[in-house]
Amino acid sequence: MAAFAVINSMSSPAADSEFIGPDFRAAGETGSQGSEELNSPASEELVVAVGTHGGEPETGFNPITGWGNSREPLVQSTLFKRDSKANLINDLATDYTVIDDGLKWTVTIRDDVKFHDGEPLTAKDVAFTFNTAANTGGSIDLSMLEKATATDDYTVEFELNDPQSTFINKLVALGIVPEHAYSAETYGSNPIGSGPYKFVQWDKGQQVIFEANQDYYGQEPYFKKLTMLFMGSDSAFAAAKAGQVDLAEIPASYANQEVDGMKIVSLDSIDARGISFPMNPNTGKKNENGYATGNNVTSDPAIRKALNIGIDRQALIKGALNGQGKEEFTGVDKLPWGNKEAIFEDGNIEEAKKILTEGGWADTDGDGIVEKNGLKAEFTLLYPANAQERQALAVSVGEEAKKLGINIKVEGKSWDEIYSLCYSTPNVWGYGSLDPTDVYLRYYSKSYDPSTRNNVIMYNNSAVDNYLRTAITSPDQETANKNWQLAAWDGTTGFSEKGDASWMWMATINYVYIMDEDLDIGTPKIQPHGADIFGSILEWKRA
Numbered sequence: 001m002a003a004f005a006v007i008n009s010m011s012s013p014a015a016d017s018e019f020i021g022p023d024f025r026a027a028g029e030t031g032s033q034g035s036e037e038l039n040s041p042a043s044e045e046l047v048v049a050v051g052t053h054g055g056e057p058e059t060g061f062n063p064i065t066g067w068g069n070s071r072e073p074l075v076q077s078t079l080f081k082r083d084s085k086a087n088l089i090n091d092l093a094t095d096y097t098v099i100d101d102g103l104k105w106t107v108t109i110r111d112d113v114k115f116h117d118g119e120p121l122t123a124k125d126v127a128f129t130f131n132t133a134a135n136t137g138g139s140i141d142l143s144m145l146e147k148a149t150a151t152d153d154y155t156v157e158f159e160l161n162d163p164q165s166t167f168i169n170k171l172v173a174l175g176i177v178p179e180h181a182y183s184a185e186t187y188g189s190n191p192i193g194s195g196p197y198k199f200v201q202w203d204k205g206q207q208v209i210f211e212a213n214q215d216y217y218g219q220e221p222y223f224k225k226l227t228m229l230f231m232g233s234d235s236a237f238a239a240a241k242a243g244q245v246d247l248a249e250i251p252a253s254y255a256n257q258e259v260d261g262m263k264i265v266s267l268d269s270i271d272a273r274g275i276s277f278p279m280n281p282n283t284g285k286k287n288e289n290g291y292a293t294g295n296n297v298t299s300d301p302a303i304r305k306a307l308n309i310g311i312d313r314q315a316l317i318k319g320a321l322n323g324q325g326k327e328e329f330t331g332v333d334k335l336p337w338g339n340k341e342a343i344f345e346d347g348n349i350e351e352a353k354k355i356l357t358e359g360g361w362a363d364t365d366g367d368g369i370v371e372k373n374g375l376k377a378e379f380t381l382l383y384p385a386n387a388q389e390r391q392a393l394a395v396s397v398g399e400e401a402k403k404l405g406i407n408i409k410v411e412g413k414s415w416d417e418i419y420s421l422c423y424s425t426p427n428v429w430g431y432g433s434l435d436p437t438d439v440y441l442r443y444y445s446k447s448y449d450p451s452t453r454n455n456v457i458m459y460n461n462s463a464v465d466n467y468l469r470t471a472i473t474s475p476d477q478e479t480a481n482k483n484w485q486l487a488a489w490d491g492t493t494g495f496s497e498k499g500d501a502s503w504m505w506m507a508t509i510n511y512v513y514i515m516d517e518d519l520d521i522g523t524p525k526i527q528p529h530g531a532d533i534f535g536s537i538l539e540w541k542r543a
Contacts, residue, residue, distance in 0.1 A: 043542050045225040049236035049248035050533075056230040060188020061199060061208070063175030064132055066139035067188070070433060072534040074210055074226070075116075076175025076193035079107055079126065080168070084523040084536065086434055088168070091218075092121070092176065092194075102163030102475050107171065109154050113217050115178045116198045123150035128179040130158065130170075136184070140173050141437060141452075163473050165480055169435035196221050196538060206230060222541040233388070240514045247515040249533070251388055252324035255512045267511045269527035270335060271432035272328045273393055274505040275381065277304050278424055279457045289450045292424040293458065297379045300372070302359025303406065304501035309344065310352025310404045311397060317507050320392035324510035330488050330496050331505045337436045337471070337484030342496035352404050363405055370405035378407035382427040385412030390428040393506055422456045432508065432529035436471070436484050443487065443495045443502065444468045459502050463493050518543045 059065040063076055079093040096107045113121040127148040134142035144167060146159040160167060181192045191199045196218065197210035210226040229236075229245060236248035241259050250257075255264060282294035297303055313327040329346075332338040356362075361370040361377055370377045381398065383390040391412060398408040418427055431438055441447045441454040445465050448455040464487045471483035488496040495502045511531045515521070522539025525532055 044223055045227070046223040046247070046540070047227045047229065047245045049229045049231050049239055049245045056205070056208075057188070060202070061191040062184075062188035063177060064129070064136060064138045064184075065188060067191075068175050069139055070169075070173045070435070070528055071530065071532040072537060073175040073193070074195055074197040074534060074537070075191050075199050076177065076195045077113065077121070078173070078175055079109070079171040082172060082434060082525060084525050086526050088172070092126070093171070096168075096171075098475065102165060102167075102473065103160050105158040105160070105167060105171075106151075107156050107158070109156070110217065111154050113194050114215055115181070115194050116192050116213060116215075117178070117181060119178060119180060121176065121178070121194050122153045123156040124153075125179050126150070126156045126176055128182070129174060129176045132177075132182070133174060140170060141441065142170060145170075163475070164437075165474055165477070166435055166437045166440075166472055169433075169437065173435070197226060219538045221538055223537075226537075237514065246519055247513055247521075247533075249531070250512050250514050252322040252510065252512055253388075254514070255322055255324050255510075257514070259514060261517055262514050263517045265513045265515060265521070266324055267513070267524055267527050267531075267533075268326065269432060269508055269511055269531070270332075270434070271430055271511075271527060271529045271531070272331045272505055272508045273390065273428060273430055274328070274331055274503045275397070275426050275428055276422065276457050276503055277426055277501070279459050279500075279502060282424060287423055287450050289420075291420045291450065295379060295424055295426070296375055297377055298426055300359060300361075301501060302355050302361060303377060304504070305497060306352040306355045306359075306404055307397075307401060307406065308497040308501050308504050309346055309348050309355065311400045311504065311506070312347035313506055314347070315400065316393055316396045320396040321389060321507060321509060324512055325507040326510075328505045328508050331431060331442075331503065332436070332439060332484075332488075334508070335434070335436070337439065337481045339485035339488040339494075339496070341485075341491075342489035342494065342498055344497055349403055356405065361405070368402070368405060369407045376407065377405060378409065380409045380411055380425050382411055382413050382418050382421060382425055384415060384418065384428075387428075389509060390430070394428050397504075397506070419453060422453065423450070423458070427456075430509075430529050432527075434526060434528060436480075439484060439487070440468050440472050457502060459495065459500070461493060461495065461500060463490065464495055464499075 057067050061067045061075055063073055067073060077092045081089050081091045083089050092109045094108050094110060098105050115121055127150045130148040134145045144160050144162040144164045146161045149157045151157055178192055196213055196216045198213050200209040200211050202208045207227055207229050212221045212224045233251045237250045237254055239245045240248040277298040278295040279299055280294040281296050281299045285293055287293050317325040329343045330338055356370055361372045363370045381394050383394045394410045398410050401408045443459050443464055445460040448458055467483045467487035471480045474480040488494045489498045493499045511527050520541050520543040522536040525535030
């Protein structure tokens with residue numbers, strides 16, 4: 001893939017930042033080398049176990065409904081990609097321009113690309129993909145897209161209804177589908193794309209098989225056959241130990257295991273875990289979907305600030321994550337739009353207790369829980385019942401909170417239950433994207449939408465709103481990043497702990513894999529929420 005040259009006033013979000021790629025650490029364990037010769041057909045086949053993050057796509061391998069969004073889709077191509085340092089590079093696209101104050105984007109594409117069925121990929125397919133995704137309300141937010149139009153075979157124009165500079169990230173995220181072979185009902189089960197791998201077979205609940213695309217316009221994949229097994233983390237680790245898979249994602253608790261012939265690789269990520277705090281009191285009011293809103297404890301800023309300052313994040317990482325993570329204070333600390341001035345010292349129990357006392361919270365009955373006006377400082381903290389690391393973090397936070405006189409009751413729920421309770425009950429979420437739109441949707445007051453879970457805490461700060469709008473509409477990346485940062489903390493207010501303490505961010509997690517010691521996965525890309533282990537698939541080979 002050719003390097004991408006920016007030809008307008010916008011630049012890649014991370015191109016000129018101090019952002020550093022994943023901390024790629026391999027602890028290769030001593031073991032016997034396989035007897036297969038490296039050039040044998042078997043050596044060019046790869047079996048991987050996935051499932052702990054992402055896993056089997058519910059609606060199949062359809063980018064419009066979520067497959068591959070912001071990750072390597074394997075079957076489909078995207079207009080742009082990002083390299084290992086998050087710089088923007090071409091995939092299908094060869095160029096792009098932005099005019100009319102950011103309301104019109106024009107992208108030119110390659111003229112040598114074919115779908116797996118031999119049909120040429122043209123600008124009509126690109127326009128069809130984006131219009132379909134926007135009209136069906138897919139997993140990528142395309143509410144800013146008015147329409148996409150193919151002006152010739154290799155040029156597509158995108159007209160926006162809101163001049164969002166972050167639109168470039170949509171051109172990275174969405175895989176292109178063929179208009180002539182697309183059906184919403186069947187495409188996910190039998191996808192056709194133009195990516196490095198062709199779809200072969202999907203045995204639902206068990207596995208999916210891909211084979212290398214011999215007509216791929218880019219670098220030829222080393223591995224000619226790729227089989228993904230869908231299994232839980234414990235089963236995946238057992239399969240790796242038994243020599244049944246070449247690579248498996250495993251829980252952080254297994255990071256120190258030793259398996260003959262295998263190595264453990266831990267990848268740093270931007271995937272942050274944070275707790276949402278409903279900002280309004282519970283007055284009995286319900287939202288548009290009939291769900292309760294507000295929480296009488298977390299609506300008190302003293303509670304939110306005390307937890308943020310009093311919780312020891314290093315203790316959470318060491319205990320709940322087995323050391324496989326990094327401290328996180330704003331949800332975007334590592335990114336170009338993260339504000340270093342918003343970072344604070346945590347684990348300060350005495351300061352946290354002082355904040356509670358000054359806020360009117362005191363333990364008057366000697367039960368170890370502070371109260372205010374007869375209200376106990378206690379609340380329920382939810383986590384997805386099938387997420388081990390979130391459960392561990394929730395339990396650890398509960399233990400830490402006891403030191404402050406705050407009682408947190410931890411409960412695992414299904415996502416359907418969480419989606420009905422999250423407007424009134426704190427929950428452990430995961431976010432991590434190279435698209436700052438995540439920040440906008442999380443804190444912009446008008447982005448609140450029960451159907452999408454945007455701004456679930458119903459946060460409303462006019463100063464923050466102004467910064468967020470300036471950031472997302474600015475054509476100049478430096479100005480945009482400055483305003484993203486000010487939204488977190490401008491010296492007076494912001495969504496971070498130093499301002500409204502709207503969330504409590506805890507850690508970014510590491511993604512841990514066990515793999516054959518002779519497997520070389522190149523330079524991994526930035527690991528977002530849900531991981532992107534296949535982001536460097538074209539570099540993979542047997543060492």
